[in-house]
Amino acid sequence: MPSNVTAPHTLLLIAVIAIISFILRAAPFILFRGGHTPAIVRYLGRVMPPAVIGMLVVYCFSSIDFTDWRAFVPALIAALIVILLHIWKKNSLLSIGAGTVAYMLLIQFVFKG
Amino acid sequence: MKKGKMSKTIRRALRDTFPIFAGYLVLGIGFGVMLAKAGFGTYWAAIMSCTMYAGSMQYVAVDLLANAVTVGSAVLMTFLVNIRHVFYGVSLIDKYRYAGWRKLYLMFALTDETYSLVSTVEVPEDVDKNNYYFFVSLFDQLYWICGCCIGALMGNLVPFNSAGIEYAMTALFVCIFADQWLSAGGKKLLCGKHISAIVGFGATLVSLIVCNVLGFEYFLIPAMVIILVALILLRPVLDRKEEDYAE
Known part of the structure; x- marks a missing residue:
């Protein structure tokens, strides 16, 4: 490990990056979890x-x-x-x-x- | 019968993820070598590929960890590098709707490469879709963990000149782009089915150039806005094209 780096701080950074990454990936599913997805969103999902x-x-x-x-x-x-x-x-x-x-x-x- | 379907699903997932196996192994090794050269032990590669599981973000994270940046900069950087993942979920809301218990993992494991496969693949009738998506995601992460750990071991044990190994990520996306272009066009080199690919490529290129001139670093954000607006404006054209796909 580099000398300016400590294990707890490294773990903290890894946890922060992991949590933000997960939130970004999960956001659309949580936002549109209700029964019907708007037609425009479905269209975008298809052509994107x-x-x-x-x-x-x-x-x-x-x-x-x-x-x-x-x-x-x-x-x-x-x-x-x-x-x-x-x-x-x-x-x-x-x-x-x-x-x-x-x-x-x-x-x-x-x-x- | 049920057992036969499961093994068919697993075999199919293994077969379809083979290109990602290749890409992730090379890409993971590249990351592992970089992490090792920055002075981190192999177990850090294992921890990162299990918890973050993000190709380009892990490359960026090597820098962040090696410089022991603040939590604030890590949050901002992750947001900027991974904001594109919001796009991916939008395409998969319906596909993942009935995934049940698997959904939490499917959301976690939604990387660029898994997305590029899951969003375009035609799952055959005799394969269980939800299990298929699950195994594709799981296998992809296993390939990634293997690649990262092999790379970290190599970087810590074998001295070699690894300059340029990060190009694996570029090669992977160029390959996927070429593959999609060829299969969308059938025999035609250029046709209406390529519009979306051209929009994505063109908008990002324009955004990159303009942002470079203006000195604005985060060109992906304007690029995503242009892509969204362009695709919405092109809806009358593209929706008809989509009907052509469906026959």
Whole structure:
């Protein structure tokens, strides 16, 4: 454990993060637990999944520094590898594993700063 | 008969969660290695993956724990990173309505990956839906705990250059996105069924760029507002498309 950190405080932080995460996940179920869910909410529930995945893709890329080509080029190459492999083989283990390993190799050996 | 249905449900859940098994193992290892490099023992990885069980939040939490931040900052950070989970429940209110005793766990275990499977999967007739959702959620968490602990052990015992391993999360969502795109379009590369995916991707990208220019850090919140408004405005178009799905 790092020297500035104590076990009780770490446990407290973990508990806080766990409780907030649970509240956020449970909120809609508690809010709409009555018999009938409004039609607009049901519609949103139906069309939202692909939009949320699209959002998460951008969210994942948001931590990458796009002003430094050594940072974003490997990320884009690795994403292209994932997509092409997935179109070709449709095997998620292969696509995710190869994309991650490709990214690690690219930033460690090819595009190192 | 009943026993046969149960084993069928478990087998089906195992089969469908295989991509998540792959993603969570890599992603969990990435988290475990990071936690170990920050100076925490393996049991912390076990505690966190059992109680928080949140992919990206656990990555963020490594920083929070290592810097021993205040409870207030932990609350705020969790809220901002996980507010998107409010979206997920909205899609699953009807699916989880009759889950009974399982519901508490289903709500707790509703991660990005479990959501992406449960919200899109077609459960076959001969499989019990509620048990299926339960086993999918449970197996996913078990994969995650295994990945986190393996990673923490590796990080504490094996010296290796783990730079870039956090890309597993990006690869996972790019893969899910590609998968949904291909199955929504059938043979077509671009069609009306891709509108929602484009809205989500486009709105978040625009929000990210604008927030970067304005120096506002939490671009996910405006992105979610734009997505909500856009989907509500597109309802006349998308509701018809949905009827096409249903035949």
